[in-house]
Amino acid sequence: xxxxxxxxxxxxxxxxxxxxxxxxxxxxxxxxxxxxxxxxxxxxxxxxxxxxxxxxxxxxxxxxxxxxxxxxxxxxxxxxxxxxxxxxxxxxxxxxxxxxxxxxxxxxxxxxxxxxxxxxxxxxxxxxxxxxxxxxxxxxxxxxxxxxxxxxxxxxxxxxxxxxxxxxxxxxxxxxxxxxxxxxxxxxxxxxxxxxxxxxxxxxxxxxxxxxxxxxxxxxxxxxxxxxxxxxxxxxxxxxxxxxxxxxxxxxxxxxxxxxxxxxxxxxxxxxxxxx
Amino acid sequence: xxxxxxxxxxxxxxxxxxxxxxxxxxxxxxxxxxxxxxxxxxxxxxxxxxxxxxxxxxxxxxxxxxxxxxxxxxxxxxxxxxxxxxxxxxxxxxxxxxxxxxxxxxxxxxxxxxxxxxxxxxxxxxxxxxxxxxxxxxxxxxxxxxxxxxxxxxxxxxxxxxxxxxxxxxxxxxxxxxxxxxxxxxxxxxxxxxxxxxxxxxxxxxxxxxxxxxxxxxxxxxxxxxxxxxxxxxxxxxxxxxxxxxxxxxxxxxxxxxxxxxxxxxxxxxxxxxxxxxxxxxxxxxxxxxxxxxxxxxxxxxxxxxxxxxxxxxxxxxxxxxxxxxxxxxxxxxxxxxxxxxxxxxxxxxxxxxx
Numbered sequence: 001x002x003x004x005x006x007x008x009x010x011x012x013x014x015x016x017x018x019x020x021x022x023x024x025x026x027x028x029x030x031x032x033x034x035x036x037x038x039x040x041x042x043x044x045x046x047x048x049x050x051x052x053x054x055x056x057x058x059x060x061x062x063x064x065x066x067x068x069x070x071x072x073x074x075x076x077x078x079x080x081x082x083x084x085x086x087x088x089x090x091x092x093x094x095x096x097x098x099x100x101x102x103x104x105x106x107x108x109x110x111x112x113x114x115x116x117x118x119x120x121x122x123x124x125x126x127x128x129x130x131x132x133x134x135x136x137x138x139x140x141x142x143x144x145x146x147x148x149x150x151x152x153x154x155x156x157x158x159x160x161x162x163x164x165x166x167x168x169x170x171x172x173x174x175x176x177x178x179x180x181x182x183x184x185x186x187x188x189x190x191x192x193x194x195x196x197x198x199x200x201x202x203x204x205x206x207x208x209x210x211x212x213x214x215x216x217x218x219x220x221x222x223x224x225x226x227x228x229x230x231x232x233x234x235x236x237x238x239x240x241x242x243x244x245x246x247x248x249x250x251x252x253x254x255x256x257x258x259x260x261x262x263x264x265x266x267x268x269x270x271x272x273x274x275x276x
Numbered sequence: 277x278x279x280x281x282x283x284x285x286x287x288x289x290x291x292x293x294x295x296x297x298x299x300x301x302x303x304x305x306x307x308x309x310x311x312x313x314x315x316x317x318x319x320x321x322x323x324x325x326x327x328x329x330x331x332x333x334x335x336x337x338x339x340x341x342x343x344x345x346x347x348x349x350x351x352x353x354x355x356x357x358x359x360x361x362x363x364x365x366x367x368x369x370x371x372x373x374x375x376x377x378x379x380x381x382x383x384x385x386x387x388x389x390x391x392x393x394x395x396x397x398x399x400x401x402x403x404x405x406x407x408x409x410x411x412x413x414x415x416x417x418x419x420x421x422x423x424x425x426x427x428x429x430x431x432x433x434x435x436x437x438x439x440x441x442x443x444x445x446x447x448x449x450x451x452x453x454x455x456x457x458x459x460x461x462x463x464x465x466x467x468x469x470x471x472x473x474x475x476x477x478x479x480x481x482x483x484x485x486x487x488x489x490x491x492x493x494x495x496x497x498x499x500x501x502x503x504x505x506x507x508x509x510x511x512x513x514x515x516x517x518x519x520x521x522x523x524x525x526x527x528x529x530x531x532x533x534x535x536x537x538x539x540x541x542x543x544x545x546x547x548x549x550x551x552x553x554x555x556x557x558x559x560x561x562x563x564x565x566x567x568x569x570x571x572x573x574x575x576x577x578x579x580x581x582x583x584x585x586x587x588x589x590x591x592x593x594x595x596x597x598x599x600x601x602x603x604x605x606x607x608x609x610x611x612x613x614x615x616x617x618x619x620x621x622x623x624x625x626x627x628x629x630x631x
Contacts, residue, residue: 050518074524085516087371089569098511099523142519149523 001025002047002077002161002192006056009042009216016042018216019056026159026192029183031207033197035237038213040196041082044163047194048079060161075101077161078149082169084142088130092122092141095130099149103156112151116144119182121175136170140179143167147182150191159190166196180206200252204228212236228252294573297566301580308587312349313341315591317599347489348481352586352604354489354496355481355549356559358541360582361503363556364563364575365534368510370432372443373564374619376557377542380443381424381450383553386539386546387477388454388461389413389420393547394472395465410487414495418543424450425535444620479550479605481590488548495544500579502537506530507571514569552605554612555582561619 004022008015017039024030024047032040045051047058049065058065060076078099088095096116100109117123120140125133130141146164153160162183168176176199183206187193197203203210203224210227212220214236220227228250233241240255313325320328320337327333328341359377366375366382377383393416404412431446462473476483484492509530512520517527545552559582560574566581567573589607596602 048522050521070521070526071524074522079522081518081522084519085514088514090511090514094570095515098508098515101524102508142515145523 001059001061002194003059004043004047004056005059007043007046007053007058008055009039009046009051010054016216017046017053020216020218022211022218024161024192024194026161027187027190028208029187029193029195029206030209030211031195031197031203032211032213033200033203034213034219039216040213041165043213044079044081044165044194044196048077048163049073050079050081074149075153075156075160077163078146078153080142080146080164080167082165084139086131086135086138088138091127091129092133092144093117093126095141096145096148099145100152101149101156104152108155109152112148112155115151116148119147119178120144121178136172136175139167139170140175143179143182147186150186154189154191159186159192161192161194162186163194164196166198168197168199168202176202200228200233201250204250204252224250294567297577298580301577301584304584305580305587308584308591309349309353311591312352312587313345315595316340316345343486344482347484347486348590349587350493351481351484351489351545351548352590353583354493355545355552356555356583356586357500357579358496358545359552359555359586360559360563360578361500361575362538362542363582364560364571364578365503365506365510366538366556367560368513368571368574369531369534370443371514371516373561374557374616374623375443376554376616377421377538378551378553378556379616380428380447381454382421382428382538382542383546383551384451384454385424386417386421386543387551388457389416389418389423389543390547390550391458391461391473391477392416392420394476395461395469398469410485410491414488414491414544414547417547418539421543421546422535422539424454425539429531429535476550478603479552479608480601480603481549481586482601483550484548492544492548496541499537499541502533503541504572504575506534506537507575509533510571510575550603550605552586553609554616555585555608557619558612558615559585561615 002024004020007017007020009017020043022043032043034040042051046053047065049058049068049070052066060068060073065073090098093113096113097109100112104112117126120143122137122140122144125137125141130138133141143164146162150160150162164183167179167183171179180195180202183193183195187208195203195206197206207224209222210220210224211218212227212232219236220232229243230241233243233252237254242253242255244251244253310322310325314320314322318337318340320340324333324337325341328338329346331338333341362377362382363375366377366380367373369375390413393413397412397416400412427450428443428446432442435442458477462470465473509520509525512523512525513527513530515523521527560578562581563574563578567577585608586604589611590604593602593604593607
């Protein structure tokens with residue numbers, strides 16, 4: 001279990017996260033959504049151990065993450081933050097190899113690399129330096145590296161956690177689908193997955209659970225049909241939003257030509273964060 | 277699994293290319309070492325150099341080899357290795373190919389320490405035992421270099437940037453402050469100290485005494501594995517500090533190790549040879565062109581290139597107008613300065629100066 005226990009984070013005099021409580025089980029995909037500046041990336045950074053909360057703590061399987069060594073953490077959770085480095089001078093295959101723990105036997109490390117290259121459609125770029133790739137390709141290379149770290153950790157111990165921030169932002173639709181499929185597969189293999197997404201349709205497609213962050217607090221938390229509704233989303237985003245059902249799949253889209261819906265007939269039972 | 281097969285084949289290919297690269301570099305270094313020992317105002321054939329080394333040479337030749345040329349060559353090797361490894365490590369740490377011990381002021385800091393020890397140390401030295409007297413200059417140079425690295429890391433931290441512009445401007449400021457401080461020390465120095473200082477600040481392989489050279493060689497030899505052990509850490513740092521942390525690197529510890537190793541290596545060679553510019557810039561750059569950016573190859577190749585450059589520059593300087601021996605620092609700066617300008621122009625044209 002990866003938990004946030006009353007995490008508050010402040011930058012200068014601005015409170016970015018305010019007494020956040022959260023528990024992420026393994027084997028499920030949790031999507032974090034919310035407007036810009038809601039604290040999503042900060043939450044991910046706190047859960048990953050990269051920043052020390054002003055108050056509260058992040059706990060991974062009973063241990064406080066800021067007390068664990070980077071090497072120890074790396075075996076149990078893989079993280080990809082927003083805008084990873086474009087100018088990495090190494091070939092894609094070597095970038096992936098860098099994330100694989102040294103204790104993984106070389107033959108298995110080669111398998112992990114091959115699997116990561118395949119999953120993110122990078123085989124033809126395997127020998128190309130990351131710095132020569134397009135933005136989307138470079139992002140896929142970093143995603144492949146992050147998945148490889150997760151798989152290597154799972155090989156050495158037990159499935160860990162995958163924390164990724166906006167993985168689909170710079171990708172075309174086919175590759176967005178590939179990334180989210182990889183995330184689902186990771187959950188199926190026992191990892192806990194936390195994805196920050198802006199595209200709520202993608203969130204609906206991939207997530208078992210959606211958490212809406214707003215102004216540093218959890219505004220809604222629950223299953224897709226309960227959370228992704230106009231009644232929940234419109235006050236938070238401040239625009240009219242439609243939630244449609246297309247062949248059994250939930251599609252969330254901003255409306256450009258209408259007022260916010262007044263009849264929240266689809267409003268389900270939206271649980272607040274206390275019930276987590 | 278077919279791509280694993282290709283990968284193995286590729287590895288084998290690049291393996292033979294690598295062996296050739298290392299072979300050629302070693303061959304160059306050995307050739308330059310022999311030339312350093314054989315050439316000079318008195319030419320000694322390689323065969324007689326060898327005889328002198330194993331104790332079969334004439335007394336005159338043995339004296340020239342053992343007390344002049346061998347220490348000089350040893351110091352040249354230490355200078356090349358220390359500056360090349362420090363440059364490559366700083367460039368990897370700061371993710372900027374323009375980071376160089378000289379440009380960013382580390383050599384200047386070490387110089388200030390050493391000059392301080394030369395000028396002010398005399399007052400202290402008579403109360404010190406012999407061992408400490410030899411150590412006084414290198415210790416002062418280490419402290420000076422370490423202080424500059426600490427200042428530099430603070431600037432990078434405060435500016436939240438290790439862009440070329442940050443590093444170069446920080447270097448300009450640090451070099452200016454150090455130059456002023458050295459000026460003050462020169463002003464208060466006596467005639468003999470002034471002579472020592474003038475030659476020393478231009479960089480020379482020929483002025484240090486043998487005890488100091490042996491000490492420096494040992495220090496640099498000890499630092500080689502410290503640098504090489506940071507290869508993977510330096511590779512990871514190319515992902516950015518935050519991503520390196522996520523991938524399992526203790527970034528703070530790596531930073532400290534590299535700062536310590538660089539301050540020690542640069543401090544040691546600067547204490548013995550004075551500031552020798554641009555080796556830390558040129559050697560890693562050539563190495564990167566030859567073997568790419570992976571530090572397990574980049575570091576050793578940069579070290580070998582660094583040794584070749586220093587010995588070649590020393591030979592060039594010594595043989596240009598014999599029996600005069602212009603300071604090697606002049607030679608490396610004459611070649612390295614324009615090279616730096618070229619690198620800078622390239623970064624500007626790529627729009628990377630502020631990145």
